[in-house]
Each structure stands twice: as structure tokens, then as C-alpha cells.
Amino acid sequence: MSTRERRPEERIVPPAGGANPEPAAISEARDAGDAFLRAADTAIDRALSGTPEEFLRQNRQLGGQ
Amino acid sequence: MSKVRVPKIVGADVELSNFILGVSSGQGTGKTASRMLLGEIDGIESGVSGAAEALDVGRKYLPTSGGCAYIDSDHLEIALPETFSAFDHVAHWRAMLNVARAAMRRVNARLPDGCRLQVLANCSDGLGNSYGSHLNVLLTRTAWDEIMSTKPHYLAFLAAFQISSIVFTGQGKVGSEREGAPADFQLSQRADFMKTLVHIDTMVTRGVINSRDEAHCGPRRGLVQPELARLHVIFFDSTLCQIATVLRVGTMQMIVAMLEAGEVEARLTLDDPLGALGTWSRGPMLAATADLVGGERRTAVELQLEFLEAAGRFADRGGFDGIVPRARELLVLWDNTLRQLEARAFDTLSRRLDWVAKYRLLSGMLDRRPDLDWNSPVVKQLDQLYASIDDDGPFWALERARQVEQLVTEADIDRAEREPPSDTRAWTRAHLLRLAGDDRVARVQWDRVHVRTLSPHSPYARTRAVHLPVPYEATRADNGRFFLEGASLESVVEGLQAADRLPAALGPALHGSWTLSNGGKQ
Numbered sequence: 001m002s003t004r005e006r007r008p009e010e011r012i013v014p015p016a017g018g019a020n021p022e023p024a025a026i027s028e029a030r031d032a033g034d035a036f037l038r039a040a041d042t043a044i045d046r047a048l049s050g051t052p053e054e055f056l057r058q059n060r061q062l063g064g065q
Numbered sequence: 066m067s068k069v070r071v072p073k074i075v076g077a078d079v080e081l082s083n084f085i086l087g088v089s090s091g092q093g094t095g096k097t098a099s100r101m102l103l104g105e106i107d108g109i110e111s112g113v114s115g116a117a118e119a120l121d122v123g124r125k126y127l128p129t130s131g132g133c134a135y136i137d138s139d140h141l142e143i144a145l146p147e148t149f150s151a152f153d154h155v156a157h158w159r160a161m162l163n164v165a166r167a168a169m170r171r172v173n174a175r176l177p178d179g180c181r182l183q184v185l186a187n188c189s190d191g192l193g194n195s196y197g198s199h200l201n202v203l204l205t206r207t208a209w210d211e212i213m214s215t216k217p218h219y220l221a222f223l224a225a226f227q228i229s230s231i232v233f234t235g236q237g238k239v240g241s242e243r244e245g246a247p248a249d250f251q252l253s254q255r256a257d258f259m260k261t262l263v264h265i266d267t268m269v270t271r272g273v274i275n276s277r278d279e280a281h282c283g284p285r286r287g288l289v290q291p292e293l294a295r296l297h298v299i300f301f302d303s304t305l306c307q308i309a310t311v312l313r314v315g316t317m318q319m320i321v322a323m324l325e326a327g328e329v330e331a332r333l334t335l336d337d338p339l340g341a342l343g344t345w346s347r348g349p350m351l352a353a354t355a356d357l358v359g360g361e362r363r364t365a366v367e368l369q370l371e372f373l374e375a376a377g378r379f380a381d382r383g384g385f386d387g388i389v390p391r392a393r394e395l396l397v398l399w400d401n402t403l404r405q406l407e408a409r410a411f412d413t414l415s416r417r418l419d420w421v422a423k424y425r426l427l428s429g430m431l432d433r434r435p436d437l438d439w440n441s442p443v444v445k446q447l448d449q450l451y452a453s454i455d456d457d458g459p460f461w462a463l464e465r466a467r468q469v470e471q472l473v474t475e476a477d478i479d480r481a482e483r484e485p486p487s488d489t490r491a492w493t494r495a496h497l498l499r500l501a502g503d504d505r506v507a508r509v510q511w512d513r514v515h516v517r518t519l520s521p522h523s524p525y526a527r528t529r530a531v532h533l534p535v536p537y538e539a540t541r542a543d544n545g546r547f548f549l550e551g552a553s554l555e556s557v558v559e560g561l562q563a564a565d566r567l568p569a570a571l572g573p574a575l576h577g578s579w580t581l582s583n584g585g586k587q
Contacts (some may be wrong), residue, residue: 033412036468040426047450050086052442059449062095062136064080064196064276065267065299
């Protein structure tokens with residue numbers, strides 16, 4: 001088993017080449033991506049409350065099936 | 066396709082993460098949280114207890130949908146009614162999450178200020194503990210035996226499919242657990258917990274293929290033909306995106322249907338399945354390759370494309386007709402999703418796959434906050450919160466902002482909360498529970514309902530069993546004629562027993578016993 005993998009911290013980026021999409025499709029995908037990221041920012045702000053350390057302490061679960 | 070094949074009825078039993086913030090407890094709050102949640106869910110107690118149910122506490126069946134809820138190892142567990150269509154499964158999954166959410170809100174309304182019950186639909190707490198989101202698929206006993214006992218390449222084919230499917234079935238998670246190789250982010254939450262290829266255990270030595278053999282198809286084997294079995298699939302993550310969910314369920318229906326028909330391509334099996342799982346799970350760029358048994362190398366997406374092609378050929382020969390509903394639609398969705406994965410079109414995939422949505426959510430946060438990295442507690446907190454079933458959970462916020470593709474409507478989900486699927490035995494179970502009510506239900510299991518019927522000529526109630534051994538029978542079309550408006554429980558049971566498929570010779574032993582009419586639940 002060998003791995004030809006980029007490090008995850010390099011971030012996922014839109015495809016370059018490959019499917020050779022039309023410029024309009026690229027623009028549409030970018031717009032969709034921007035809209036997602038704007039919604040994600042709002043989602044993060046709403047979701048986070050309290051201290052993360054306390055959350056992670058309380059979050060511990062009994063192993064299940 | 067000369068082999069006997071059966072409709073690919075599916076179900077699910079899903080453990081949720083539950084805990085209370087603001088309470089200090091050395092033992093954790095899961096036990097209290099799960100019991101408070103279950104207490105807020107309306108249902109009819111199963112009346113079944115014993116060693117087999119040692120971890121399974123307080124099971125109650127829902128007369129609304131025919132599903133059930135209970136506590137398993139301090140987790141609220143929700144079990145969906147059997148559905149035939151993967152699309153209906155999506156609606157019922159969402160409906161059961163609504164049931165759990167309503168229970169959570171009622172509990173939170175009673176908790177003191179500063180305390181809050183949290184419920185997460187994920188499969189790992191990020192601290193080395195996993196809990197399952199199990200999918201159940203009906204198949205013939207013959208196919209079960211071939212997969213588990215007599216044809217190892219069938220098992221390897223199924224494992225290769227499941228493992229490579231994490232590219233669309235993973236919910237994604239931060240980090241690694243249980244001595245897994247280090248990772249910042251993984252596609253699969255369950256990958257670190259899969260310790261072997263096949264095993265009966267579900268809690269420690271989890272196998273990619275689980276060999277638990279509980280058919281829930283009649284009181285004993287061989288009473289109905291064809292003999293049936295249930296594939297208990299413990300490998301997958303919970304998914305919240307509707308397209309990820311319908312693909313997780315629908316593609317499994319198709320692959321199991323292919324196995325049942327003997328449509329197995331041994332060349333698509335992996336040389337080192339667990340190694341491939343670990344590598345592919347740690348590769349969000351989807352570039353990692355693994356060896357097939359023949360020596361060729363494939364990415365997970367490439368291997369999935371080959372499974373898709375095989376399924377397409379099977380579909381062209383009518384292989385899914387009557388076995389997997391809406392198979393053509395599933396194939397189109399599967400193809401479209403794999404093509405996007407192949408092109409790494411993550412801007413659009415974040416609208417349909419949980420792991421991509423979560424990865425982009427977290428990556429966006431890291432971009433904005435250079436003080437954070439993948440090990441930061443707030444990143445791990447957000448990883449967990451993604452699956453919060455509360456309104457402020459990030460997934461739901463994305464959905465409200467129309468950033469997630471929809472397959473089923475709110476009306477579909479609302480109906481699934483109130484009504485059972487019409488095309489499986491869940492329909493008869495739910496309607497029998499409604500008619501009998503809590504007082505006259507003695508016991509309920511997936512494949513039988515024991516009710517107490519009365520007679521004006523006797524002080525005794527008779528406990529009578531309605532058997533539901535065949536998940537694709539006892540549908541509304543089969544039994545709707547018995548549940549006429551105003552019909553008594555006694556007349557309905559008479560009709561259902563007369564239509565029972567179980568051999569008449571076994572009737573007295575299987576169909577009832579006598580108790581005092583004022584007796585309690587057995």
C-alpha cells in the first residue's frame with residue numbers, strides 16, 4: 001500500500017483541468033463555493049458556545065455497537 | 066439469474082451521542098441523557114426482556130411509523146421502520162431525527178439554566194469511542210450463507226464495495242483514534258474502529274462485514290420460504306446529507322441484489338482491505354491508491370466507478386426490477402456523484418456529501434483563524450457539533466441556507482413521522498399497535514405482535530400472536546382490507562391469523578395463550 005496523497009492542510013481546491021469545464025461552469029461552481037462558505041461562517045458562529053474544552057470533556061461517550 | 070431473489074427491504078438501528086452540558090459528573094452524563102430522551106418519546110413498550118436484551122433497555126415501538134426507540138449502552142437508539150425504497154428510508158431517517166429532536170427540546174425545557182442536553186447524529190466522540198449507525202438489508206438465507214460461509218470472494222467483493230464507498234458515505238472527522246495512523250482529517254468516522262474483515266462482534270472487534278445472524282423473520286428458521294436473512298451492516302457512518310444517505314442505502318441494496326444473483330466480479334476485490342480503508346480514509350484529495358487482488362492499483366473513486374459499471378450492466382439485464390425500487394435514479398445519482406468526485410468538484414459536492422461539507426466548513430474556519438490548527442479544541446468541537454440535531458447544528462444551518470441538495474420534501478418527512486411505509490410489514494405493525502393501544506399489546510418484536518383479545522363469553526383474555534415473518538409482506542395492499550373503519554381488534558386479528566403464511570399445523574403453538582383479562586403486560 002503506498003500513498004500518493006497531499007497533506008490535508010493543503011485544503012481542497014476546485015479541480016484544475018481534468019473535466020475541462022466551461023468558464024461559465026467554473027464561475028457557477030465558484031459562486032456556489034462562495035455561497036457555501038458564507039453560510040458556513042454563519043453556521044459556525046451560531047453553533048459555537050461555551051468553552052471547547054468543557055464541551056469535549058462532556059462529550060465523552062460510552063463505546064456503543 | 067436463476068437464483069431466488071427477494072426485495073431489498075432496508076432498515077436501520079442508529080445510536081446517537083447524548084450528553085448534558087453544564088453538569089459535572091465523573092461518570093459522564095450519557096446514562097441520564099439517554100433515559101431522559103427516551104422518556105419523552107411516545108411509544109408502546111415492547112414487553113420483551115431477557116439476557117439477549119441486556120444492553121437494550123426500555124424498547125418502545127412507535128404506532129405512528131412502526132419504528133422503535135430504546136437505550137443501548139447509554140445511547141438513545143432509534144430504529145427505522147422497514148422501507149423498500151431508499152428514498153423512503155431517507156424520509157424515515159429524517160423523521161426519526163425529528164422525533165429525537167422533539168424529545169431533546171422537551172428535556173431542555175425542563176433543565177435548569179446553564180444545563181443543556183446535546184444530541185449528535187455521528188459515530189465517534191473523537192476520544193476513541195464509537196457507536197453505530199447500522200443498516201439492515203434483507204437477503205435470502207442462501208445468499209447469506211454464500212457471503213459468510215461458502216464463497217469468500219463474495220465477502221471480499223462486499224468489503225471492497227463498502228470500503229471504497231467512504232468517498233460518499235463518510236461523515237468525516239478530525240484526527241485519528243484507537244491507535245490509527247495520524248491524520249488531520251478522515252473521510253470515515255468508523256474506519257479507525259474496524260479491526261478485522263469479518264466478525265460477529267459489534268463493540269470491540271468490529272469487522273467491515275458483521276456476521277451477526279438475527280433475521281427477525283419468524284420464530285424459527287425454515288418456517289417461510291424462501292428462507293430469509295438480514296445483513297447487519299455496521300460499517301457505515303451516519304449521514305445527514307440526503308443524497309449521501311440515499312446513496313449509502315441504495316447502492317447497498319444494489320450490491321446485495323447483485324451478490325444474491327451471483328453477479329460477483331472477483332477482480333474488484335482488495336488485496337489488503339483494512340490497509341486500503343486506513344489509507345483512503347486519510348486521503349481527502351482522493352488520490353491515494355490501493356492494490357486489487359490482481360495487482361492493479363485503484364483510487365477509491367476508480368474502484369467505485371467499476372462497481373457502478375457492473376451495477377449498470379446488471380440493471381440493463383433487468384437485475385434490479387422488483388428488487389431495488391428506483392434503481393435507475395439511484396444509478397444516475399451514483400454516477401453523477403462519482404464523476405464529481407473524479408473531477409474533485411468539491412464546490413458542488415459540499416452540497417451532497419457530509420465529509421466534503423464538514424471539511425470545507427472546518428477548512429474555511431482555519432483559513433480565517435490562523436491561530437487554529439487541526440488539533441485545536443474549537444476545531445474538534447465543531448467537528449462534533451456538525452452532527453448536532455439541534456437547530457443550531459451547522460448541518461441544519463447549511464440546509465436552511467439552501468446549501469444542501471434535497472431529495473425528499475418536508476411533506477414527505479412529516480408524513481414519515483406520522484405514517485408507516487405502506488409497502489412493508491411496518492404498515493401492519495403500526496396499525497395493529499394503534500388499534501390495540503398500550504393496554505392490549507402484550508409484546509412486540511420486529512416479526513410479531515402479541516395482543517390481548519377479549520370475548521364476552523369469557524373472563525380470560527387471550528394473548529394472540531400476529532406473525533410478520535416476511536418484511537415485504539403484510540403491506541397495506543395485503544392487509545388493508547382487515548383494518549376497516551370501526552373494525553375490532555378481535556376481528557382484525559382473526560383476519561390476520563387466517564392469512565398467516567406460517568404452517569397451519571404450527572398454529573396453536575405459535576398463535577396464542579390464555580391470560581386473565583385483567584392481567585398485566587407479559
